[in-house]
Amino acid sequence: MNEKPNPRLTANGFAISRRNFLGLIGSTAAAGMLGFPGQLIARRRGTLIVGAPADPSSLDPATGGAGTDHVFLYPIFDTLVEWDYATLAPRPGLAKAWHYPDPRTLVLTLQENVRFHDGTPFDAEAVKFNLERNLRDPRSNIRTELASVESVAVTGPLEVTLKLKEPDTVLVLILSDRAGMMASPKALQELGERHDRSPVGTGPMRFVDWSDGEKVVLTRNEHYWKPNRPLVDGIEFRIITDSATRLRSVISGQADVAYHLDGRQIPLIERSRQLQLVTGPTIYCYQLYLNMSRGPLQDVRVRQALNFAIDREAFVKATMAGAGEPAYMNLPRSHWAYDEEVAKLYPYDPDRARALLKEAGFSNGVELDMRGYSDQGSVQRQEFLLEQFAQVGIRGRFRTGTIPEMSATYFGPEKGGDFLLSAFTGRPDPSQTYALMYLEDAYFNAGRVPPPPGFLEALLRSRSTTDIEERRQALSVVQRIVMENALVVPLAFRNEVSAASARVENMRSNLLGKPKFEDVSLQDT
């Protein structure tokens, strides 16, 4: 074809000139910039929009199982006992007072004038119903938490007496967690299983809607019992699993808060003038769970070598962008039961590690079957550890998979792997942590190895006295036994990293690492 192209056949084959075309684009862009977006985001000014990293497993406290559920549960359900944000020490909640007339009896005095969201009264009968349900319902995942409770009796309209099989002072803080979240007995009876998706509590927010993987919508409880609370009209949780996307939603103004962000995003948050960085230490701990029933890990010297081989300060800098605290035992520095002496047991000492391995008969190094998760952050931590281990002669490769998959393989019946690089989200009471990790039949004790002598006595002592100083001493003994025998390799506590828009007031982090919004308010724009 050698002729000239027909001039009528323009760029698009349409009879539109370039000028008209640009004009069309321009006016669309202008419309966009002129506040067109603002009108279309139909948002109630007083609703707090929160970017959440995971969908809840269930909105019923007893039937759920994920550590990430609590953030959704706290606004809906008050707990019998509350806790101090900084130290996790117990404080009055729905139970305004409690005492142990004798070591096997716990008496709760309840708050008056509290109603559930469905209007039914909160009273001793309701507490009895909830506690018994948590203990007996086949779908309840928290039966073991109340295992020491023999009976629950209503001894007054606002008084409940628990009879215990053995002394148990841990119960107080257990009642600050799922087991202490009070749901309406009427709703539980009428809805049965459907309560998982239609929760009714006494909390500052009432449930409105849950679209799986998308959002959870709550609205203000007009008859909340605490004066001047809540301070916002509602909370809408948007499930945004990718942390970069979650942060973007706050930067773009579509959300007010995003929590559980990554340490590496801190510079981005600090650089942005519209955002506040909300951060603080938590008890969420990266650690190696050890299966002590198999392979070289049966020898305490090998386990101790693992502990000496890791430079935890470097770990925090390299894999957590500095947003963390090196962990030398299962509790962080600001916790009420922290023991500084135990924390000194394992300084970074690769020579000592090599000597211990040699003593254990592994002068040519040792091979271990390592397991971990396949997400980017986990892989980075694994690479760091492999490098440190290589320097002392500990060899191996990490086999990785998704969290549910690897957890099931390591902790479940298959019992695959010598150790698992994972994390422990922490519990309200330290003795729960130690029980869940080191007792012989504990889920997290993959090898089902009985704890060393002295452990059980000290643990029971920590549960049978109400005096906090005595509890701290007993827990120190427990912790010393754990670390001297190297039952675990703690790595670092993760700081909570949240971003909030400039409108958000009073957003604070807490040591439990599970954000609460009860005091949060929104400034008028």
Add this chain to the structure above:
Amino acid sequence: MLTRKKLGMIASRLLQALPIAVLATFVVYSLMQLIPGDIAVTLAGENASDERIAEIRELYRLNQPFLVQYGSWLWNAVQGDLGVSLLTREPVAETIARTYPTTLLIVAYAIVLSVVIGVPLGILAASRPGSLLDSGIMSIASLGVTVPNFWFGMILALWLALGLNLFPATGFASPGDGLGTALWYATLPALALCTNGIAEVSRQLRSSLVEIQSSQFVRTLHAKGLSPASILWKHGLKNVGVNLLTVISLLFNKTLAATVVVEAVFAIPGIGSAIVNAVLQGDFPVVQGAVLAMVATVIVVNLVTDVLYTVLDPRIEQA
């Protein structure tokens, strides 16, 4: 136009599709069995003991043999009951009803964009074959195939959403809240998805047009004195219609699969995210239901394509 013959064809194709759909769900179910991990452990929660896990297996009947579980799922599915999510108890039909239209809107929008941008590019390239314009356009189009959707999506979000504030950075609005709003939220994801489509549509169109333009009958029309424009429009495009339709139909399948990553970048609660989460956690009722929905869609799209073939080109006879 809907002759008995056509209706018969449609009916027979639908019947043929049924065993395919069943086979697809069976294959998916078998694959899920191969994934290590145990949903009972996830369901039992953070404090679970071995006994609790065994209990959960009893409770949700997860300890039944493989074929029995599949069989009971199939039996219920045939009666219209797709079951509930093992993890959240949401009925699977509701999950699909809630997430699938979201994904379909974005996929449709992406395909429209691919056509709206790709067709003019293809025509432009074909209007001067072998020229610098032609190779230039084709090179840019190739870029479309190589650019990763999620990366491009993030660039769009940073530039057009956070930078210029033209579009929202995350989220989704359903057409129920206003078609304009829905399209506004869906624009960036659709743009991120359409790069591949633009490339394929423009390349296909360009090569078909060039081929036709040098064919016998066009030369005859030319000799008869018809202008190149009217040749292109009236005769060229109608003939490439079949090729274009094929490309679009295949594009639908590809784009449907590609939405998963884009859904993550823009936090869109579509069926892609639902499937990924369900697979990762072993929530097989959701996976089965979603796969069934997607297989059904692909079958319908293929069917519609076939019917449109006969409309576009009567020479194509359908058995």
